[in-house]
Amino acid sequence: MTTPTAPAVPNFDHIFVIIMENHTFAQIIGAADAPYINQLAASYGLAASYTAITHPSLPNYLALTGGDTFNLTTDCTDCFQNAPNIAADRIAAAGKTWRAYMESMPSAGFLGDSYPYMQKHDPFVYYDDIRTVPAQLANVVPYTQLATDLASAATTPNFVWITPNMTDDMHDGTIAQGDTWLSTAVPAILSSPAFTTQKSLLFITWDENDDSAGNQVPTLVIADGVPKGFRSQIAYNHYSLLRTIEVAWNLAPLTANDAAASPMADFFPVVG
Numbered sequence: 001m002t003t004p005t006a007p008a009v010p011n012f013d014h015i016f017v018i019i020m021e022n023h024t025f026a027q028i029i030g031a032a033d034a035p036y037i038n039q040l041a042a043s044y045g046l047a048a049s050y051t052a053i054t055h056p057s058l059p060n061y062l063a064l065t066g067g068d069t070f071n072l073t074t075d076c077t078d079c080f081q082n083a084p085n086i087a088a089d090r091i092a093a094a095g096k097t098w099r100a101y102m103e104s105m106p107s108a109g110f111l112g113d114s115y116p117y118m119q120k121h122d123p124f125v126y127y128d129d130i131r132t133v134p135a136q137l138a139n140v141v142p143y144t145q146l147a148t149d150l151a152s153a154a155t156t157p158n159f160v161w162i163t164p165n166m167t168d169d170m171h172d173g174t175i176a177q178g179d180t181w182l183s184t185a186v187p188a189i190l191s192s193p194a195f196t197t198q199k200s201l202l203f204i205t206w207d208e209n210d211d212s213a214g215n216q217v218p219t220l221v222i223a224d225g226v227p228k229g230f231r232s233q234i235a236y237n238h239y240s241l242l243r244t245i246e247v248a249w250n251l252a253p254l255t256a257n258d259a260a261a262s263p264m265a266d267f268f269p270v271v272g
Helices: 035-043 057-066 086-091 145-149 175-190 238-248 256-260
Strands: 014-020 045-047 098-102 140-142 159-163 200-206 219-223 230-232
Touching (some): 014 238, 035 175, 035 219, 057 086, 057 238, 086 098, 086 159, 098 145, 175 200, 200 238
Parallel strands (some): 014 200, 045 230, 098 159
Antiparallel strands (some): 045 219
């Protein structure tokens, strides 16, 4: 007879992160205008006590990628950081590959705003050792590149970050528009060789809840082995998501914030 043992975060081949915008848990989960998201929640895992770190957008994006808000309180475009980040300083340093796919970005490595692409939703260009290093900056690419990269597991980066544009991420568009966008984007990922022939994980989270009390946001955890319809009641936040990536790949924490965060291991029960 098999009995469950302590959960652990698997060593995934690929980890995907899609970040949406500015909605509360209650606005999304159970909402009639988010049928696809709720279908995913029923089929995979949902962090039911997950909160963002702060307001507005940018410091949350930096928390997810750098383990800190760097005391930022605005969506500044020139507040660059000489600080380590998960992409260049941990993933690339460990010999793994990464790419950040930005919908409506005019060209790879583009700096500044070009609506509906906004720099504040692209944390990677804020880090000096990405922005000023051509080989790293080349990994920040338009979203249109993703379809090509998903064609084989070998061309799919180990770490994939996806930022939809200002309409598709629900910031300026409706919940229904974002849900429709996800209903096209997510199946392309789940049917890709990275998911069907290797072990992959997809997070879908929201940066913040737009100043509602508590800053609770929905976060979906999608992978083979996540119990269908599982809802974790553990209090997680963006540092927990970052810590989960670090634990999966045996990467050192970036700051005391992610070092102290619990990885989201309860989504991955181990049967011994």
